[in-house]
Amino acid sequence: MDDRIEELLAKLDLPGKLRLISGSGMFRMAGDPALGLAEMPVSDGPSGVRGEHWDERDPSVSLPSGTAVAASWDPELLAEIGALIAHEARRKGVYAVLGPTINLHRSPLGGRHFECFSEDPVLTAEMSAAYVTSVQAHGVSACPKHYVANDSETDRFTVDIQADDRTLRELYLYPFERSVQAGAWMVMDAYNSVHGVTMTENRLLDEPLKGSWGFDGVVVSDWTAVRSTAGAAKGTDLAMPGPPMLWGAPLEEAVRKGEVPESAIDEKVRRILRFAIRVGALDGEPTPAPEFSDAQAQELVRRAAAAGMVLVRNDGVLPLAPRTEIALLGPHAALPRFMGGGSATVIPAHTTTPLEGLEAVLSVTHTPGVRLAEKLVPVPLELVTDPETGTPGLSLRYLDGDTVLDTQHRTAGNLMLFGDKKAAEAGAIEIRARLRADVAGDWQIGVGTLGEARLELDGETAISETITFEGTDPVGAILYPPQRSVTRALADGQEVEVRVTVATPPAIPGLGVVLGLTFGVTRPQRSEEEEFAAAVDAARKADAAVVVVGTTEQIESEGFDRTDLRLPGRQDELVAAVAAVNPRTIVVVNSGAPVELPWRDDVAAVLLSWFPGQEFGAALADVLTGAAEPGGRLPTTWPARIDDVPVLNTTPDNAGALRYTEGIHVGYRAWLKNEVAPAYPFGHGLGYTTWELSDLSVTGRTATVTVTNTGDRAGRQVLQAYLSREDSEVERPVRWLAGFRGVTVEPGASETVTLELPARAFEHWTETGWAVEPGAFTLHVGTSVTELPLTADIA
Structure with missing residues (x-):
């Protein structure tokens, strides 16, 4: 490979080299036909492979979020998921999947918490290594991100992380180290700085990444994170997106003036050519990916979602008997969150809600009780007809004055025009549809976008306004633009001609035209008090009540951190009221990160579903009825109150620095140090059987434990091994995770489980x-960081 790379490099002049080290588009690496090098599309990928475009006409499989996957504590499951990711990448012509996200849950307020695996570096590292290995086994590159210490969103483009070397090495760098050991072909560096130097130019790219770790792949910038032309002499190899702004022509001039050595450019090109050979983009066909039918993909996502659901409380109400009549309540029962917000967003071909999943297996009475939707819901496909085609959907037109440049049939009320070339040629963008009311009453009809917007109903202007965004992060402006709406009284079956027109915004340098555009509605609904009372009444009459609560896109997303840990709206009040009238109340928490659960001891069961992907409803039905085990264990500590959280701050000081003063004491380590009990500890999770652990023995760094299933059904337990050191001369956590392993055991049977403890678990970083x-x-072995019945000395 090295000889071939040098041969190709010699054929390139300086402009040719520079073309390869910057993107050729929003999500595309440059090619070179003379070399036989294809352009290489890449895609966001933590929770599914979106492809180059946000387009419902080319849907993607929506996978469980990072927290949900990590909650399985099952690297073997990730191997299966990796094969599906590779399949999706090949189907969309993608050479690299930008994931997994392996930053740590330093604070539960972190807005991107849901996208990352865990608060613990070891669990994060092992899940990341499994992801990298499985995806790349099929010739598609993984891209662990964001290197390094990109653990919160506040001022994420400018924040300067201040953390000592030991903290960086033992915690924040370790998952990247394991990813490199697993053979990662690409790593993404972050927006933030560390010790005053932006990560795209930071010394940490040279050492340890490319130095002692021996990483020989491509370091790609986060999008627009390259900050200077001279920075090209530093560790980042590929500036994204393209066309280049700071590199390209400015970099050519800098090289010719001797300000940047051409040898630095050559090294970047070598890495990109090596990458191209690995992914099959140079004189060859990409490695064929595994084949997945729609049914096979759905089965895997359904199984993975159930495997990550964590049952943190159960008084025996679960699993539900087949003839149980339930009241299904809560705002997320019919309008759940399948995924987190931001670049991890994908558009699935279908979803199953908790309402749909549970109606298929149980007798269900449903009403939400509480509605969170001050915002409009993207108009359901079944309510709109495209006037151009007469089929369900919308007509999207690109206009230049009265001239129609292009017309598209679209099948979603929420459109993301990201780097849209047609929009760049148009002066305005228009949505047209015929809306049919399926219930009589007052309908909210409106638009969500930015800029000059007009809404017409039956030819009359209902809204004409220049809409501005009040936030600070561009992701929020694109994904969650402000909304405006009007109320119209409609009869059942009445139709309304709707036209939404938005002036095309200016192109963003390096990104092109970017516009989020929503045509939304809110159906008629009861008053707030009537709806609340109806839910309590339904709960009173049911055998059991299932309340599905959760967060919103305005609370958990890329682009901003959270300000508190409360459930929004009256959800806590609803749970308390339902529990007061039905002792068999089960609460499903549909959030990607911890929230306060003030009623947790007053309900019969609490199940954490995270953001479980497109098969939410089916997986939830499996778990609640016992068709599947709730296989998850907590990958992050779940606090009782925000005031108890020992490491919380995500806001930089006036100098722009966020200081990791807690050092190595993050997550459960900080809870143990502070001697504060959380609501639910790291590693905790219940199943539908009972267990006994015995016979711990240690030889070298290998431990064995006997695991006995003392219940009446098969189950899966996760054995967790922690280390501690009394009277250490080195500052240490009270305990730290050293290894783990899951085991499935039949009822009444025993298994001997082997735990191999890596040498690194015993090491600490010094100068x-x-x-x-x-x-x-x-050595402590058990089933959570606080349930450790077996101990032994280990040298």
Whole structure:
């Protein structure tokens, strides 16, 4: 490979080299026909492979969020998911999937918490290594991100992280180290700075990433994160997106003036050519990916969602008997969150809601009780007809004055025009549809967008306004633009001609025209008090009540951090009222990160579903009825109150610095140090059987444990091994995770489980490198960081 790379490099002049180290488009790496090098599309990928465009006409499989996947504590499951990701990438012509996101849950307020695996570096590292290995086994590159310490969203483009070397090495760098050991072909560096130097130019790219770790792949910038032309001499190899702004022509001039050595450019090109050979973009066909039918993909996502659901409380109400009549309540029962917001967003071909999933297996009475939707819901496809085609959907037109440049039939009320070339040629964009009311009453009809917008109903102007965004992060402006609406009284079956027109915004340098455009509605509904009372009444009459609560896109998303841990609206009040009239109340928490659960001891069961992907409803039905085990264990500590959280701050100081003063004491480590009990500890999770652990023995760094299923059904348990060191001369956590392994055991049977503890688990970082303190450590084995019945000394 090296000889071939040098041969190709010699054929390139300086402009040719520079073309390869910047993107050729929003999500596309440049090619070179003379070299036989194809352009290489890439795609966001933490929770599914979107492809180059946000377009419902080319849907993607929606996978469980990072927290949901990590909650399975199952690297083997990730191997299956990786094959599906590779299939989706090949189907969409994608060479690299920009994931997994392996930053840590430093604070539960982190807005992108849901996208990352865990608060623990070891669990994060092992899940990341499994992701990388499985995706790349099929010739598609993974891209662990964001290197490094990109653990919150406030001022994410400018924040300067101040963390000591030991903290960086043992916690924040370790998942990247394991990803490189697993063979990662690409790594994405972050927006933030570390110790005053932006990550696209930071010394940490040279050492340890490209130095002692030996990473020989491509370091790609986060989008627009390259900050200077001279920075091209530093560790980032590929500036995205394209066409280049700071590189390209400015970089050519800098090289010719001797300000940037051409040898630095050559090294970047070598890495990109090596990458191209690996993914099959140079004189060859990409490696064929595994085949998945729609049914096979749905089955895997359904199984993965159930495997990540964490049952944190159960008084015996679960699993539900087949003839149970339930009241299904809560705002997320019919309008759940399948995924988190931001670049992890994909558009699935179909979804199943909790209402749809549970109606298929149980007798269900449904009303939400509480509505969170101050905002409009993208108009359901079944309510609109495209006037151009007469089929369900919308007509999207690109206009230049009275001239129609292009017309598209679209099948979603929420459109994302991202780097849209047709929009760049148009002066305005128009949506037209015929809306049919399916119930009589007052309908809210409106638009969500930015700029000059007009809404016409039956030819009359209902809204004409220049809409501006009040936030600070461009992701929010694109994905969650402000909305405006009007009320119209409609009879059942009445139709309204709707036209939404928006002036095309100016192109963003390097990105092109970017516009979020929503045609939304809100159906007629009861008053707030009538709806609340109806839910309580339904709960009173049912055998059991299932309340599905959760967060919104305005609370958990890329682009901003959270300000509190409360459930929005009257959800807590609803749960308390339902529990007061039905002792068999089960609460499903549809959030990607921890929320306060003030009623948790007053309900019969609490199930954490995270953001479980497109098969939410089917997986939830499986778990609640016992068709599947709730297989999850907490990958992050769940606090009782925000005031208890030992590491919370995500806001930089006046100097722009966010100081990791807690050092190595993050997550459960900080909780143990502060001697504060959370609502539910790291690693906690219940199933539908009972267990006994015994016979811990240790030989070298290998431990064995006997695991007995003492219940009456098969189940899966996760054995967790922690280390501690009494009277250590080195500052240490009270305990730290060293290894884990899941095991499935039949009722009444026993299995001997082997836990291999890596050498790194015993090491600590010093000024001169890794070191091991002489003497014995204590090994603790159990089922959570606080449930550790077995101990042994280990050298």
